[in-house]
Amino acid sequence: MIKMVMLIYNEAIDDEIMETxxxxxxENYTKIKEVFGKGATSGAHLGSDVWPGxxxxxxxxxxxxxxxxxxxxxxxxxxxxxxxxxxxxxWNIEEVT
Numbered sequence: 001m002i003k004m005v006m007l008i009y010n011e012a013i014d015d016e017i018m019e020t021x022x023x024x025x026x027e028n029y030t031k032i033k034e035v036f037g038k039g040a041t042s043g044a045h046l047g048s049d050v051w052p053g054x055x056x057x058x059x060x061x062x063x064x065x066x067x068x069x070x071x072x073x074x075x076x077x078x079x080x081x082x083x084x085x086x087x088x089x090x091w092n093i094e095e096v097t
Contacts, residue, residue: 001063001064001092001093002061002062002063002092002093002096003061003062003063003064003067003090003091003092003093004059004060004061004090004091004092004093005059005060005062005067005070005071005088005089005090006057006058006059006060006088006089006090007057007058007060007070007074007086007087007088008035008037008039008055008056008057008086008087008089009055009056009058009085009086009087010045010053010054010055010056010085010086011033011034011053011054011055011056012053013077013081013085013086014033014056016077016081017056017058017077017086020073020074020076020077021058021060021070021073023073024069024070024072024073025066025069026060026066026070028060028061029058029059029060030058030059030060031056031057031058031059032056032057032058032059033054033056034054034055034056035054035055035056035057036054036055037055039085039087055085061093061096067090070088071088071090074086074088075088
């Protein structure tokens with residue numbers, strides 16, 4: 001089964017995210033840069049003087065085993081970076097055309 005993994009993370013750690021995922025074997029992805037949002041633990045990232053910072057979103061379509069590896073790598077990075085913030089979500093893809 002194909003799954004989608006979505007990583008949302010502080011743009012300041014883009015290099016670390018990409019290096020970590022490449023070391024986990026990630027080859028294909030879609031990245032959306034400079035998005036705004038507010039998280040319960042990460043606070044607001046709205047790109048303004050009052051709420052500085054932005055996030056990036058990375059989408060990865062992959063198989064179950066790859067999802068597990070991405071989540072393991074992401075959790076290790078979360079522990080290493082602490083408050084900088086990275087969240088990972090996964091869900092099943094019903095159809096690919």
